[in-house]
Amino acid sequence: MLVQRLLQGDRRAVARLISLVEDGDSRAYRYLTELYPHTGRAHIIGVTGAPGTGKSSLVSALAKVERRRGRTVGIISVDPTSPFTGGALLGDRIRMQDLTADRGVFIRSMASRGRVGGLAAATTDAVRVLDAFGKDKIFVETVGAGQAEVDIAKTAHTTIVVEAPGLGDEIQAFKAGVLEIADVFVVNKADRDGADKTVNALRAMLDLGTPIRARDGQAGDWRPPILKTIAIEEKGVEPLADELERHLAYLKSGDHLAARERERVADELETLLARELLADCLHRLGSDRIAQIVEQIANRALDPHSAAQLLARSADGIPVEGSAPTPAEARH
Numbered sequence: 001m002l003v004q005r006l007l008q009g010d011r012r013a014v015a016r017l018i019s020l021v022e023d024g025d026s027r028a029y030r031y032l033t034e035l036y037p038h039t040g041r042a043h044i045i046g047v048t049g050a051p052g053t054g055k056s057s058l059v060s061a062l063a064k065v066e067r068r069r070g071r072t073v074g075i076i077s078v079d080p081t082s083p084f085t086g087g088a089l090l091g092d093r094i095r096m097q098d099l100t101a102d103r104g105v106f107i108r109s110m111a112s113r114g115r116v117g118g119l120a121a122a123t124t125d126a127v128r129v130l131d132a133f134g135k136d137k138i139f140v141e142t143v144g145a146g147q148a149e150v151d152i153a154k155t156a157h158t159t160i161v162v163e164a165p166g167l168g169d170e171i172q173a174f175k176a177g178v179l180e181i182a183d184v185f186v187v188n189k190a191d192r193d194g195a196d197k198t199v200n201a202l203r204a205m206l207d208l209g210t211p212i213r214a215r216d217g218q219a220g221d222w223r224p225p226i227l228k229t230i231a232i233e234e235k236g237v238e239p240l241a242d243e244l245e246r247h248l249a250y251l252k253s254g255d256h257l258a259a260r261e262r263e264r265v266a267d268e269l270e271t272l273l274a275r276e277l278l279a280d281c282l283h284r285l286g287s288d289r290i291a292q293i294v295e296q297i298a299n300r301a302l303d304p305h306s307a308a309q310l311l312a313r314s315a316d317g318i319p320v321e322g323s324a325p326t327p328a329e330a331r332h
């Protein structure tokens, strides 16, 4: 029912399903199974960077360009520091309104209440829902802060890393992981002083680092371009949209897209498998047994590595407390 409504273009069905996904509701997985054959069409674009660099503004501007080009757009924001629809400034809200009134755009902020791994998994599923819903371009905004964000960005075909002037020195400290995932660099707020300095810092870093990342196992003939934009004036955004198109064309040439898809799916399978195995193991053991083992580890009767290995293999593979000598006893 819900899936049927969604496939027929019912926006409320989309919102409902994403909520079920967020809540980890078991019905969501049944629906996702039904939806899966309808996915795989969208161009998924990750947009990541430090808070305040202008990611949300940039996504709004890009969405407008894509709409003018006749594409439908999905937007998922995983930015707890600035919810996409709740722009603090009046100007931001007005800019957003053009988009929210457009039926060709679906915007959704993901709640950060999920656990870290869970949030990445829920975001991947939400993207899938919008893909099945028929959105051509799906933007996923994340704060480039930690592993979870890198994980989310990994689910994209094309990842934009957004910088802003004045962060020049911090770029050095920017997590290497985030730089490695960049397909396109954007220096936003190019109306501010220091934009060129930031571009140069990025370029120097790109030249210094591994020449070109080879995330999809190819010899990497894609060189991440660096673009300047003024998101709030929608300047430089058309060329950025062109670069996204160029990157998609690059992925579609040769085996890149298929390779990246396999990598994405392998990653996701690993995450989900880990979650299933952990849940199964914890269920099998029960909380009392876990508490006992924690006690043994705390008492130095058992080390954490051995405990994890034994537990993963068998629920009963752990010596009962007292049956193994404590290090103190062993020393005597």
Ligand SMILES: Nc1nc2c(ncn2[C@@H]2O[C@H](COP(=O)(O)OP(=O)(O)O)[C@@H](O)[C@H]2O)c(=O)[nH]1
Residues within 6 Å of the ligand: 049, 050, 051, 052, 053, 054, 055, 056, 057, 058, 079, 082, 089, 092, 188, 189, 190, 191, 192, 229, 230, 231, 232, 233
């Ligand atoms: N001067 C200037 N301000 C911008 C630009 N883009 C965004 N901003 C402002 O920067 C602030 C943060 O933007 P936002 O899109 O919410 O950044 P996010 O936290 O990365 O999503 C807002 O007040 C925007 O109006 C720009 O190109 N130039």
Ligand SMILES: [Mg+2]
Residues within 6 Å of the ligand: 055, 056, 057, 079, 082, 083, 084, 141
């Ligand atoms: Mg934002």
